Structures are given as C-alpha cells and as structure tokens.
Amino acid sequence: MKSNQLYKGSLATIVLKLLEDHGRMYGYQITREVKKISGGEFKITEGALYPMLHKLEAEGLLTVEMEMSGNRMRKYYSLTRNGKKEVVNKLSEMQEFIKNMQNLLNPGIETA
Amino acid sequence: MKSNQLYKGSLATIVLKLLEDHGRMYGYQITREVKKISGGEFKITEGALYPMLHKLEAEGLLTVEMEMSGNRMRKYYSLTRNGKKEVVNKLSEMQEFIKNMQNLLNPGIETA
C-alpha cells in the first residue's frame, strides 16, 4: 500500500466480518488474514488492531478466551449476540458506501 | 447517514473527481453535489471541506478564481496539470480499496 488512507474507518467492519466468517480468531491471525485477502496491499498495524479489539470487547460486541499454544498465549475473540447484530449493520453501511463511491466514480451509471 | 465513518480518508478523492467531471466548482456547490450523488446520505461538513480545498491548493493540485455572483463571492476551484495527474492515482487507489473490500465481504468470489 502506497499511502492509502482510504482504509480509515473500516477497521471495525473488517474485524467483525472476519470473525463472522471464521468463528473465532486471535489478533495476530487477523493481521495475517487481512494481508492475505488484500494480496499484501493492506497491512493492519498492531497499534491499531489491539486497541480496536479491546474497544469492541468493551462495547460488548466481542468475547475473549485465553488459550496457550505451546508456551505462547493466544487471545481468541468471537462475536457476541450483539456483535452478530452489529456485523449486519456494518456490512450494509459498507455496501452503501461502495455504492455511493461507484456513483461518484462512474457518473451517469445508475447504481441506485 | 447514521454514523458512517467509512468516508474518512476519501474526501480528497471525492473533491478531485468532482472537479475532473465538472471543470470548475465552488465549495458550497461541492457540498450540494455530494449530497445529491449520495442521495442525502453523505454530507460534507464545511469544517472539513474548506481546509481540504486550501490544502489541495497549497499542494498545487488546484487553482482558484474568485468571482462575484451578484453581491456574493464565489471561489471557483479547478484542477491544475498536477491535479489532473493526481486524480488518476486517487481513483485507482479507490478502485483497489473497493476491490479489497469486496473480497472481504464476499469471500470465495475471486475479484482479483
């Protein structure tokens, strides 16, 4: 990614959607998955991810289970009931955003 | 728009693309156009727009012409040569972003 700050504001959506698909994930795993999906273009920084995970947990959208993998700790996050509801909202907002941007990028083509 | 902060980071792209399409526009006109295109969903705040216009001008991407409309002043902005180059970059970044988000939202469907 060159200087792309378009991802600003989309981190919560990305995390919630990944958790919806994968059931449960730990932080480091999320960073790998996002890198993979974006073909190496988008790399979540840990300084952004961990505070976001804590925030979503504090909001009651995620729950945590700590587990040991060998000698290393992992914190597995998964969606709560409210988290599952919130994914739906976030995804529809994202689709709306994309639709509006497509309308901007391709004026004259009716996407609505 | 409910609470949609996905638009964060896309303001410069929006402004540059609108100017590419319209030739020249003044600030207030840009706010109306964006509102119209997004079906009222996305409203640019003036506290974000005017500093952005000044920044893009300072970067040499925009030029300004002041004109009077009756007794009211308008500052018409248009793309410079560098501005026209930058629109191309911004639009390809936006398409890349959308592609990655589509891959995220619809895992399994190859968009690449």
Added chain:
DNA sequence: CAAATATACCTATTTTTCTTATGCATATAA
C-alpha cells in the same frame, strides 16, 4: 414585513482514528 432558511465563505478546538515507536517474551530459521 419579519423571520426563517439558503447561499457562501471562514477558522479554532476537540475528537476520532491510525501510525510510529516502543516494550516484553517465546519459537523457528538462517
């Protein structure tokens, strides 16, 4: 005609969000 709304510009302060820079610790590869 008065009052509200629309047009048209602006900036200062605060908040949100992310980057950068660290730090700690274990496991694996070179």
Added chain:
DNA sequence: TTATATGCATAAGAAAAATAGGTATATTTG
C-alpha cells in the same frame, strides 16, 4: 547465534474530520 516470526501490549504523535462558532447577503414563507 542472530535474525525473523509469532504473540501480546501501550504511549506519543499525526492526520483527518466533527463540532461549534463567526460573518454576510439572498430568498422564501408566514
């Protein structure tokens, strides 16, 4: 053995936008 990968975390700073204010003219509406 030294660098890289895994795995967590936070603090300080930067960037972008929201909020909240300001000035002034034009038009609509009651």
